Amino acid sequence: MTGCDEASPSRGRRRDRGVGVPSSPRARAKVVPSISTHGKQDQVPDGFELFTDRAIVAMRVNGVLKDLAATVTESDTVEPVTIDSEDGLNILRHSAAHVLAQAVQQTNPEARLGIGPFITDGFYYDFDVAEPFTPDDLKVLQKAMERIVKQGQRFVRRVVTEDEARRELASEPYKLELIGLKGSAESGGDNESVEVGSGELTIYDNVDPKTGETVWKDLCRGPHLPSTRLIGNGYALMRVAAAYWRGSEKNPQLQRIYGTAWPTKDELRAYQTRLEEAAKRDHRKLGAELDLFSFPDEIGSGLAVFHPNGGIIRNEIEQYMRKQLLTNGYELVNTPHITKGQLFETSQHLNWYRDGMFPPMHLDEEHDAEGNVTKQGQDYYLKPMNCPMHNLIFRARGRSYRELPLRLAEFGTVYRYEKSGTLAGLTRVRGLTQDDAHIYTTPEQVKGEVARQLQFVLETLRGYGLDDFYLELSTKDPEKYVGSDAIWDEATETLREVAVESGLELVADPGGAAFYGPKISVQARDAIGRTWQLSTVQLDFNQPELFDLQYTAADGSRQQPVMIHRALLGSVERFFAILLEHYAGAFPVWLAPTQVVGIPVAAEYGPYLDGIVERLRAAGVRAHVDHSDDRMPKKIRTHTKAKVPFQLIAGEEDRAAGSVSFRFRDGSQLNGVPVDDAITRIVDAIAEHAQITTAWQG
RNA sequence: GCCGGCUUGGCGCAAUUGGUAGCGCAUCCGACUUGUAAUCGGAAGGUUACGGGUUCAAGUCCCGUAGCCGGCUCCA
Incomplete structure (x- = not known):
């Protein structure tokens, strides 16, 4: 079959939601220098005699974990196991x-x-x-x-x-x-x-x-x-x-x-x-508190609506991504949410994943007065994957090797009929938007392209403020795969080389590949040490064949391209949730729904702040002045709780000096900043994707 | 889908052994105008998720449905 293994919303729960000690795959018990046993001559010693320290609760004898009550011999290598290892x-x-x-x-x-x-x-x-x-x-x-x-x-x-x-x-x-x-x-x-x-x-x-x-x-x-x-x-x-x-x-x-x-x-x-x-940074809780999104019962479970505050964050996430795509050789495409069933017959999705798809709607059937069918209808399905449609774009005309690698990218909204019991906030939903790319290359280009993708993925993720990664290489499941061993071995080796060359930590995931090809996935650690599978770069040996994809090579022959599925964020909804939890709602300035709030010391100073805010808005900053009847400290509290990065306060002093005073999220201040400087600093912080929580130094 | 729990105004919570819904925040109105995390007063807002049942009486008990939460299974 085929299928596109995008960064699946939850593959590997143990990785995804583990709270607590970062589950570094490298973590190992410390190897304690072994102690040779020289117990009493005629007696076989046990662990209690060897180790009197009460923190030692077991031992490794020749590498095997044993109770302290076990006996050891002279030739055994014995290592203590402390309770905190x-x-x-x-x-x-x-x-x-x-x-x-x-x-x-x-x-x-x-x-x-x-x-x-x-x-x-x-x-x-x-x-x-x-x-x-x-x-x-x-x-x-x-x-x-x-x-x-x-x-x-x-x-x-x-x-x-x-x-x-x-x-x-x-x-x-x-x-x-x-x-x-x-x-x-x-x-x-x-x-x-x-x-x-x-x-x-x-x-x-x-x-x-x-x-x-x-x-x-x-x-x-x-x-x-x-x-x-x-x-x-x-x-x-x-x-x-x-x-x-x-x-x-x-x-x-x-x-x-x-x-x-x-x-x-x-x-x-x-x-x-x-x-x-x-729990405090649970995206479902923050989503309600910060008025970002909701799941109206009337729409159905697993289907989210984004409120204005969430919508603007989403928009920023996507805009940045699009900019990255366009500066990195991608073509942007667009495809519908619904299609005739034939497409998913070709792609084999209906064969393999029917249960995970919404049932079809039967359209265009016509009947005569007696109720006999006079025109055959058609089954239409909501799409669970974008790849088949991208394949059709590839196939829309003859392709030359000169166009390869051809990189098609889309924010493609897909629908999956997930079991009701598995839905969870934005991380597991029934309607999601994948940032989905499919890259068609010649076999020779694969390695270079995968390496390039990996760099692209990491660079882009860093732009969102995630910078602690490791890689996972998912290799063939000997029980379940298509294609020849030779293809697998070569492709796997290619991925491994690229992974190693990246210099990142690499963890093996034997047998973890989908059956149509090996993959590299990028795992990111968040602010509290949890790891999330984000991006995947996955080779597909199956779909080019199913769709009979071809390009004309330099020698005029017809060749089958290699297809790479590349998801970067996984799903926008899930990525939104990850960022929300990573930042605990206190987004970097460029993502913050409201970037600046003006707080007049008294109503009289409102117009002065209006002037500043007008200039900020002209510069593309999301800013407004709080003209409510609340008193100043109350306004500060309100916007602090809303996690607005910059509060601009002005009273007589600042107005007289043509300045403004900053209050940051942690309560620190920077008073009497000339208005031009203030605007520059705010605009720069946005452009640099800076996270600002405290007063600038100097 | 399976097991268990939960569901009271936008949000967070109350309501003695079943006795007929309250509070805070938010909202709206009025007063106050004050340099760094809650000014004061007032108003409005709920057929207690939905549908049945038991009872003189149900937010409280029973059944069903939906949604959510925690897991399991699944996760292209």
């Missing part, structure tokens, strides 16, 4: 998941266990329960966990045979399923391997340290903390949700509880603060 945090969180599961079964013995892995910043555990958990249940469970933590239960590892495991876990059907899967080579996802590793089967007993009694147990690969006490008070249950067993919607849904866990209470608080910070 990446490995240590994962162990802490996984142990916390076990404590949660124990708490759940204490409260509700009927609950059957699913899996309970660590995840970024926390953990979850899935349960099969008759009644879904409620937020109130979380409070109860949190208390129960607290008791278990305080009890200081030991996690004791025990190797079992498959038969023993089956016997002990006879009442845990999901665990039995995992045991059954263990044998098969490619079982399940990573998370399941938390339960049954690749080696021997193990059960962890939770042992009461006073009585030595096993109070709970779970099938688990481990390792675990030595004691539940180490979970301390740096954990919290976050939310309840449902999740399909083993991630397939064909399976029953289990009830999932998400939690977070940290080595200290302070770190927990810091994490919670980060979540609050993220």
